[in-house]
Amino acid sequence: MKTHLLRQVPALEITPELFEPFGQVIFASEDGVPYGPADAQLQLQNGIPRFYIMRLRDRGQRFHKITRHLRCTQCLGSLEGKDWLIGVASASDAPYPNWEAITAFRIPGNCFIKLEMGTWHAGPYFEHTSVDFYNLELSDTNLVDHDTCDLLERFGVEFEILASAD
Secondary structure, eight states: OOOOEEEEEEEEEOOHHHHTTTEEEEEOOOTTOOOOTTSOOOOOTTSOEEEEEEEEEOOBSEESEEEEOSSOOEEEEESTTOOEEEEEEOOOSSSSOOGGGOEEEEEOTTEEEEEOTTOEEEEEEBSSSEEEEEEEEETTHHHHSOEEEEHHHHHSEEEEEESSOO
């Protein structure tokens, strides 16, 4: 039987500065503030935008597949103020992510993230039984822009996100 490496990655508390290589963190702003760099800088011109609520159940904190979207940015946020986890790796021209540089973040329920085009991502993951997420991408993202790498098959590695960095 083929053995594999289980790599445990502590979840960092997300900040705009730490998350910048992968995208943006968007927090609430007062109504009436003009559009600016603190707003999600979206790339949705390559198709019909799709904004929907997806329900995920029993996700746990382990993964061995990671995905990227090359045609659009993607925004994710939880409803009901629930916190969640995501694993990310920087976008590149390479056909596979740099698995040794995969980073994990804890996202509180009072913000959302925007993933840059091409950012590798695994998640959302969470400790709750189920979480509803709003998701903004293109209407055909999951059909034609879903480049997935099986880290277990390709590199013999599986990841577990440690919910706290203790």
